[in-house]
Amino acid sequence: MKSTKLKFSTLTAFLSLQLFLLNACSEQAPQTSKQWYKGNLHTHSYWSDGDEFPEMIMEWYKSNNYHFVALSDHNILAKGDYWIELPERELYQNAFKNYLSKYGNDWVVHKEDSGRIEVKLKTYEEYKPLFEEKGKFLIIQSEEITDRFEDKHIHVNATNIQELIEPQGGESVLEVLQNNINEVLKQRQETGVPMIPHINHPNFHYSISLEDIIQLEGERFFEVFNGHPQVHNFGDSAHVSTEEMWDQINIAYLSKQQPLIYGLATDDSHHYHEIDSKWSNAGRGWIMVQADSLNTTSLIDAMEEGKFYATTGITLSDLRFENNELKVEVQAEEGVHYKIEFIGCKTGEQEAKILNVAEGNTAIHKVDPEMLFVRAKITSDKPHSNPIETANFEMAWTQPVVFEKE
Known part of the structure; x- marks a missing residue:
């Protein structure tokens, strides 16, 4: 009888341990997956x-x-028969030659008439599987x-x-x-x-x-x-x-x-x-x-x-909002300096303000109950490879978060 009880007790303990581990894994799965x-x-x-073909x-x-x-x-979906006439500029003519060379005559449906080249565009359903x-x-x-x-x-x-x-x-x-x-x-x-x-x-x-x-x-x-x-x-x-x-x-x-x-x-x-x-x-x-x-x-x-x-170029290695703390961690590049600004607005106010500024690649900001929302903006001193306007350096923006009641 003692042996049976011992085996039963051991089995129960083993199953309890397995259930605990299973629950622990299932709780962690949403984060790790x-x-x-x-x-x-x-x-x-x-x-x-x-000015380019969808495949390219x-x-x-x-x-x-x-x-x-x-x-x-x-105002169009890539469906049905749709032909374009190639622009005459050498730039686009050469780009077409590259497209034709890459995909071949069996794929590229086209016709030439009096020096003009017309091409039938591939549909979404055609190019998608490629x-x-x-x-x-x-x-x-x-x-x-x-x-x-x-x-x-x-x-x-x-x-x-x-x-x-x-x-x-x-x-x-x-x-x-x-x-x-x-x-x-x-x-x-x-x-x-x-x-x-x-x-x-x-x-x-x-x-x-x-x-x-x-x-x-x-x-x-x-x-x-x-x-x-x-x-x-x-x-x-x-x-x-x-x-x-x-x-x-x-x-x-x-x-x-x-x-x-x-x-x-x-x-x-x-x-x-x-x-x-x-x-x-x-x-x-x-x-x-x-x-x-x-x-x-x-x-x-x-x-x-x-x-x-x-x-516009910055990659984050960690971004999370847990226990009303917004954490931002940049995947830092050597020699690049980062600034993380937390921006938000208090309830009842009509203007967002910079709440906190951190120099470096990691920062955490506690979101208080009186805040309407908080977001983060990350800027760097790394020049953008192809900027427009005054966006000369890489930037990133997190989405706004609101205080979560327990």
Whole structure:
């Protein structure tokens, strides 16, 4: 009998230990299983006003360590028969020869007539299998819904869109914006497919004002940095920067109990052959998303939870918000100096301020109950390889966080 009790007791203890270890592992799994994925949500090709074939563009992003790319041409999806006539400039003629040499006549459908070359573009469904790899690279079907009100340029990206959305129009900038955002959210609801709208370059021609975005409903994302040379990220004497706009929007949203709006960095690439500050080149801005896996559902879920940061070159080795402490750690490069600023606004105030500044590659800031929100901005003294405006040095922005009650 003692032997039986001993065996039973030993078995119970063993099972209890296994259960404890299993629970411990399962509790840690969500943290250890998440990975950082690099991606760009604003990209153009020959399907609209870009100057390169989708295959060559995807090849560039994949070879430059991006994990996901959204090809977001203006008011079009890469579907059906679509032919372009190549520009006559030698630059583009030579680029076509390179494309043809790389992919061959069996892939590249084209015709020549009187010295003109016409090319049939490959569709999303055709070029996608050439590049996608599970866990390594993902292409997201998207559209830049390109609309206007009078002389104002109003652009909204729809990420992971399933069917084309025509520009909805409206009787004001606000109405045009809201109508197009509503159509994206409507398609999401009707299809059950996760997709998100985001406001593009609000200071492009200074078309979208702070007041316009404050009055919106249902928008969660906008571009705090866009790599196009004509978008005025930093404003001017009469217009606020997109970063200041970001804080003012969130002050207004939280006062109305609306969810936070999150800031994206994109390159808005159009030009792939001429590299200079006057061209809209690839690689100027992107986001890093911390997600369970590389698929659109996981990426969008993570983004809607604010689990990402925007950057023009700086990489973070650690970013977390736990126990109301926002921790930022930079993956430091030798010889580069970093400054981490924590920026936030107190409840009842109408302006965001710098709360704390840390020199170096690591900083932690305690978020107090009286704070409306807190975010971090990281700057470096490393020159950007291809800057625009006054963005001469690499930067990064974390998403705002709010105090969490126990």
